[in-house]
Amino acid sequence: MLEGIITKGYSGFYYVHSGVQLWECSLRGRFRLNAQDFLPGDRVKISPLKGTKGVIEEVLPRINSLIRPAIANVDQVVVVSAASEPEPDFNLLDRILIQVDAAKIAPLICINKADLVSPDELEELVKPYQKTGYALIEVSVKSGQGIAELRQVLKDKISVFAGSSGVGKSSLLNAVQPGLELKMGEVSQKLRRGRHTTRHVELLQLEFGGLVADTPGFSSLNLPAMQRQDLAGFFPEIQELAHKCRFTTCVHWQEPQCAVKDGVEQGIINPKRYKNYLSFLSEVIEQERRY
Numbered sequence: 427m428l429e430g431i432i433t434k435g436y437s438g439f440y441y442v443h444s445g446v447q448l449w450e451c452s453l454r455g456r457f458r459l460n461a462q463d464f465l466p467g468d469r470v471k472i473s474p475l476k477g478t479k480g481v482i483e484e485v486l487p488r489i490n491s492l493i494r495p496a497i498a499n500v501d502q503v504v505v506v507s508a509a510s511e512p513e514p515d516f517n518l519l520d521r522i523l524i525q526v527d528a529a530k531i532a533p534l535i536c537i538n539k540a541d542l543v544s545p546d547e548l549e550e551l552v553k554p555y556q557k558t559g560y561a562l563i564e565v566s567v568k569s570g571q572g573i574a575e576l577r578q579v580l581k582d583k584i585s586v587f588a589g590s591s592g593v594g595k596s597s598l599l600n601a602v603q604p605g606l607e608l609k610m611g612e613v614s615q616k617l618r619r620g621r622h623t624t625r626h627v628e629l630l631q632l633e634f635g636g637l638v639a640d641t642p643g644f645s646s647l648n649l650p651a652m653q654r655q656d657l658a659g660f661f662p663e664i665q666e667l668a669h670k671c672r673f674t675t676c677v678h679w680q681e682p683q684c685a686v687k688d689g690v691e692q693g694i695i696n697p698k699r700y701k702n703y704l705s706f707l708s709e710v711i712e713q714e715r716r717y
């Protein structure tokens with residue numbers, strides 16, 4: 427038997443990439459025909475039949491899975507933001523970082539269009555995230571800065587890109603591998619194939635190794651369901667100070683003797699990050715009320 431990764435499922439068939447070639451596979455009869463059981467990204471064992479045809483015999487356990495796009499075993503989400511045009515939306519960036527964390531996937535922040543700002547402006551943008559320990563790269567499709575580095579981080583991994591439209595997701599992927607056809611924009615109704623509204627997500631193969639989803643993820647704006655005390659856990663720099671707060675139930679908002687609020691005043695915690703924390707906190711409290 428061979429081991430491979432499903433890159434696409436389409437009307438009962440699954441394309442499985444084994445590292446050397448692409449196999450067109452059907453399922454062993456004993457498997458229920460439930461699309462959720464076999465996602466792009468799933469590692470499977472196949473028996474080769476004639477030519478490039480094969481049969482999926484076994485699915486290996488998943489590390490994680492995303493719902494939108496429906497992909498299993500995602501190694502990283504490349505969260506793209508532009509340094510300018512459009513202006514960086516830090517609320518959205520922080521929101522996506524929380525969603526990625528909640529999905530137990532590693533984020534990589536990618537600041538594109540570095541050519542449009544001065545080195546000082548760029549430094550100002552990235553500092554709070556680098557200080558917090560997030561993996562971050564500065565790139566420019568226009569100047570070519572950071573593209574080799576991006577290739578390096580995509581190599582041999584399953585990646586999903588995220589970020590609002592216009593930040594340069596499609597341009598980046600085409601810079602990484604010219605000709606990589608990506609429908610990174612909003613998926614229009616007419617692109618949806620088949621009778622159902624299911625979109626057939628595809629993992630595209632990078633010639634230097636690695637797979638990339640053909641559609642961006644994390645376009646939904648909702649924060650994951652959580653209790654208000656859980657939110658700080660999604661902000662590593664806030665979490666780090668939280669144990670010094672007077673109250674163990676402190677949500678770092680109106681409580682006295684809060685180490686996090688002190689941290690903001692002392693410049694240890696970036697005020698923009700704290701502002702987003704507070705805005706998410708009110709959302710989480712609002713959500714709590716609805717349950």
Ligand code: GDP
Nearest residue numbers: 538539566567568591592593594595596597610
């Ligand atoms: P997407 O919606 O995230 O896929 O963004 P696109 O790849 O369609 O890019 C949006 C616009 O930004 C296009 O006009 C690109 O030419 C432009 N763009 C992309 N990357 C860069 C860059 O590094 N620098 C500059 N100046 N423009 C860029």
Ligand code: ZN
Nearest residue numbers: 671676678684
């Ligand atoms: Zn506190």
